Amino acid sequence: MKTSDFYYDLPQELIAQDPLEDRSASRLMVLNKNTGDIEHKIFKDITGYLRAGDCLVLNNTKVIPARLLGVKEETGAAVEVFLLKRLEDNNWECLVKPGKKLRPGARVVFGDGILRCEIMDVVEEGNRIVHFEYEGIFEEVLDELGEMPLPPYITHKLQDKNRYQTVYAKYEGSAAAPTAGLHFTPELLASIEAMGVDIAYVTLHVGLGTFRPVKVEDVNNHHMHTEFYQVSQEAADKINKAKQNGNRVICVGTTSCRTIESAADENGVLSACSGDTDIFIYPGYKFKLLDCLITNFHLPESTLVMLVSALAGKEHVLAAYDRAVQEKYRFFSFGDAMFITDDELN
DSSP: OBGGGGOOOOOGGGBOOSOOSSGGGSEEEEEETTTOOEEEEEGGGGGGGOOTTOEEEEEOEEEOOOEEEEEETTTOOEEEEEEEEEOSTTEEEEEEESGGGOOTTOEEEEGGGTEEEEEEEEOGGGOEEEEEEESSOHHHHHHHHOBOOOOTTOOSOOSOGGGGSOTTOOEEEESSOOGGGGGOOHHHHHHHHHTTOEEEEEEEOOOGGGGOOOOOSBGGGOOOOOEEEEEOHHHHHHHHHHHHTTOOEEEESHHHHHHHHHHSOTTSOOOSEEEEEOOOOOTTOOOSSOOEEEEEOOOTTOHHHHHHHHHHOHHHHHHHHHHHHHTTOOBSTTSOEEEEEOSOOO
């Protein structure tokens, strides 16, 4: 299977640069995973495709303002430090720019000295281990100095930091938002629960690897980045109950999907657990729990297009993407949504 098998042509002007004022007013393409049939709706119409007894799985990770702009202490040269993973004792694994100027021993100052750091080590893929020095609470310092880590294809400045968070974001740790969840409002979630749909919250801290292109032509040779996930007993019980009762498990976003597929045992049963996952889902994968998926439109040749193709078939997915281009849907993080379902469509 080749990476180029998952290419589609996307005009630049269809990449959404700003979120809509009303989160639930995005367009929604509904795709039957078995037939390839398509319907065009508005996201808030999702209630018409959910059923009592379904379990909707949401990723409640919270994006941290991970992008820090500072200056090198010795020279005053401008540098960028991007937080990737929290380690122990105020150490973080980070991306740094420019890398040549930030070798071990280099020191960086942020915000007139409110925050300082020292480069401790160089690790895999050129990432740095960075030790931070500050007074008070790190999260408060970061909230004051850090910028939201918008994807590289978004060039507009975000006016409201909260628009790159889901309304149910809870546990800090992501370098990117689980963007399928950006379409939900508290009111929409309340109406979904009132229908008798169970809502289960899991956590997967999204890494920057989600934007990393697949650089190998043979899909089997691609190495996935690892991400931390956690499933509570409450979430496991709700998901297991839906499966046992013959109801559907519907994941909101590829991150929720990767979480439950990583955590399930070989019989498709979930238990409370946590760990790191590097699961890579592409056509041929047999889903253990997932039945349907709410997701955004993903980058050509990305692992996310491959995951969606594993659920609905590459031909159906690429035909739907071509249709989305024709219909001028908005793509990527702030773009429109797709619901991959098993419902028969009109």
